[in-house]
Every structure is written in C-alpha cells, then in structure tokens.
Amino acid sequence: MLKTLRAKIIVAFVAIVVGIVTLLLVSFNYIVVEQLKLQLAEELKKEINLIELSLIDVDNNKFNDHLSNLRSLSQQLNYNVILLDNNNNPIFEFYSDTSNINRDYDVEFLRRTGKYVIEIRRYKNDERNFLVVSKSVDVNLIDKLSAKISLITIESDLQGIENFSNNVRFKIIVAALILFVFGLIVIRYFTNRVTSPINKIIETLKDYSKTGTPQLIENVGSQELKFLIDSINSLMKKIESDMNELRKLERYRSEFLGNVSHELRTPIFSIQSYLETLIDGGINDPEINIKYLKKAYENLERLNRLLSDLIDISQIETKQMRMSFRYFQINDLIQKVIDDLKILSEQKEIQIDFEKDENLEGMVWGDRERLYQVFYNLIENSIRHNPAKTVVRVYYQKFNSTLRIFIEDNGIGIPEEDLPRIFERFYRVNKERSRESGGTGLGLSIVKHIVEAHESKIYVESKLGEGTKFYFDLKIA
C-alpha cells in the first residue's frame, strides 16, 4: 500500500503535521491555559486577603457602606463572593451573575484542608467551570453583624480563559489545516519532479528490455537524477556502440569467410584442372606436360602463401602473435629483404635503390622478424604491381625520436578513391592483375597490423601514373 515514494512522503508529512499540532495544543494547554488559571487563583487569593483585612479594620458605622463597596467591586470584577459563619450560614453572598446556581459543596472539607483551597468546580445546573478559592479565617464581627466569619470564598467563572483557549486552539487547527493543504500541494509538486523522471527511466528500461533497442532519456530533474540519467544514457550509448561494433564484426567475419573461400577456390580449381588434363593424357604430350606441372606448382605456391598470410592475419587479429622487441640494425634488415627479392626484381628489370645514411646509427626498436615481413611486403608490392624498368627507392630520415622509413616507387600509382581502402583485407585495386602477379590481397593488411603493434602508423601517398610512397616511423636508440 505504501509502496510508492509519494505515499511514503505523504504519510511521513501527515505524521509530522499531526505530531506538531498535538505538541502545540498540549503545550499551549499546559503552558498558557494553566498559567492563566494560576494567575487568576493568585488574584483571587489577594482579593480574599483584602476582604479579610478590610472586614477587620472597618469602623462599625461604615460597615454597611463597606459591604456595598464590596458588592460593587465584585460586580465589576465579575467575582462571586461568599462569607460563611461558623455554622455555615452565609453572612454575605454576592453573585455577579443572576443565574440561580445550586451551590451544594462541602464546606467542612474546605475548612479542614488548611489555609487556602483552590479548586475547579462545576455546579449541577450550570454549564460553566468556576475557579474557586477559599480561605478559612477567623474574623470577629460580633459587634457588627453578631457573627463570626470563618470562611471566605471567591469564585470566578473560567469562561474568559476557556473562550480564549478555544479560540487559540481553533486557530492552531485552522493554521495546521492550511499548512497541511499547502504541504500536500508542495509535496505533489516536488514528488512529481522526482517521480516523473524516475518513471521515465523505468519506462525506457522496460522498453529496452522488450525491444532490445537502446534509447536515450531526456536529462531533467535534480542533480542526483541528472547524474543517474547521465550514467544510464552513457550505458545506453555504450550498448549501442558495442552493438554496432558487433554488427560490424559480424559483417567483417562473413565477408572475410566469403573472401577466404573464394581465394582458396581459385588456385585449387586451377591445380585440379591442370592435373586432370595431365591425367587425361596430357602427361604424354611434351608440349604441355612440363608447362602444366609448372602451372600446378605455381598455384600450390600461391595456396601456400595465402594460407601462411591467413595464419598471420588470424594470429594478429586474435592477438596471439608473439612479438619480441629489441634494438637491431635497420640497414642489415633492409639489405636482407632486397637481397631476398633480387630474383623477382631482376626478372622484372626493376632497380632497387637503398639509400643508407652513414651518419645515422640505424639502430631501431622493434620485432626484427615481423619488420622483415613489412619491408618484404612493401618492396615486393612495388615490384609486382609496377611495370618493368621502374625504380624502387628505400630511404630513411631522422624524425623527432624516430626513424621515418620510406619505400617509394615511380610506378603506376594508386587511384585516390582506392587509397583509403588498400589496407583492408583482400582489397585490391585491380583484382585480376593482383592475382596474376601472385598477390594474396592480405599483404598491406598484415603490414598495417605489424606497424601498429610498433605503436606507429603506416602512411601512403600516391599519384596515378607517377608512383606510390609508403612510410612509417620506428623508435630509435
């Protein structure tokens, strides 16, 4: 029943208001009303003392005047004054109001209980409460009234005090009611400010769990709520970007699988058809047997290259490729790659110029084996993708705390629109030409990964018909 935040706040508020009002009423009663009664009692006591003294002191011939003074004073002050003798007969009675009250009370008790007796009394045929103060005295009025006065009683009705107290009580209750209504309005306003963003959050999260589509929530409410909504929104954004990343990965994966099977199928089919022709009698034909066997062998080599590139790519991408970093001589490494590519470059009559800088020490930080692969792929590309008699230049320059290494050719160049994509797996500018030249379409992708594992970046600049320049940085000693 009290599950919602608003219900809880309202119940707490009602409890607080009721508590405060009760406390106010009780303390008002005890502090103000009781105090007023005590004050009145004190006044009545003083009055009794004055009457007692005046009765003793007054001259015989002025006694009657004195009594009529007493009567008018009582009337003015609205007190009832009663003087009783030893036999409990009233010697003097004055009632400020005209109502006929049946005053039936225990005089002996009043005499017995000592000097003053103060009590609140209610008479049978009257609605009012009276504060009654009595004092047992011994005033000899034998010569004046042939009597002795032994008890003086003064009563004052409490209507004034009671009216005042009822009035104040009423005002406290009215003020509390106004406060209560106003409080409810304020609570409604503030709980709305808190609950409406919370409800929004709940709705959005429910919606998300139903549809699986992350949604952003409008950022309103108090600082804490804004912080909460901010956190949920950034979580939603993260989920969204993770989902996009997953979708992208999924797309890449299926594209990659499609590419791999296509790339594998081509050399396998070629080998199969050359072998079939040889089996079908071609083996005895000296015109084609060696040629076909060579072709089958070339395709096997291609298959082998493709598989080893695929293994490299998968190791790099699953972060399983182990790298071993150390300082080594870059000149030696580049020279080795050029030597290893000598046959290929000579076949295509392509000149490779390695411009060593004798002033630089040439010690770089990296994985020598993997960087061999980088130089090999880049220089081999410059040879394979370019026409005969072009030139490949390999050179480097000191660049901040790195060595910037360039592999530059003056070959066919790469069209501008293809440049951003050449590092993608299996992306080729000219598919047929690349395959014919023995490329797997994975070379630059492997280069990019290895260079990035060296906390560097590979750059390419190319102009169609003028040539291509690749460069990257390696840390130096």
Ligand code: ADP
């Ligand atoms: P491939 O096995 O086809 O060489 P790469 O990933 O190594 O695959 O290269 C991607 C494509 O970039 C190549 O197919 C080629 O079109 C282009 N390319 C790379 N290097 C050069 C270069 N030096 N000159 C011209 N085109 C190049």
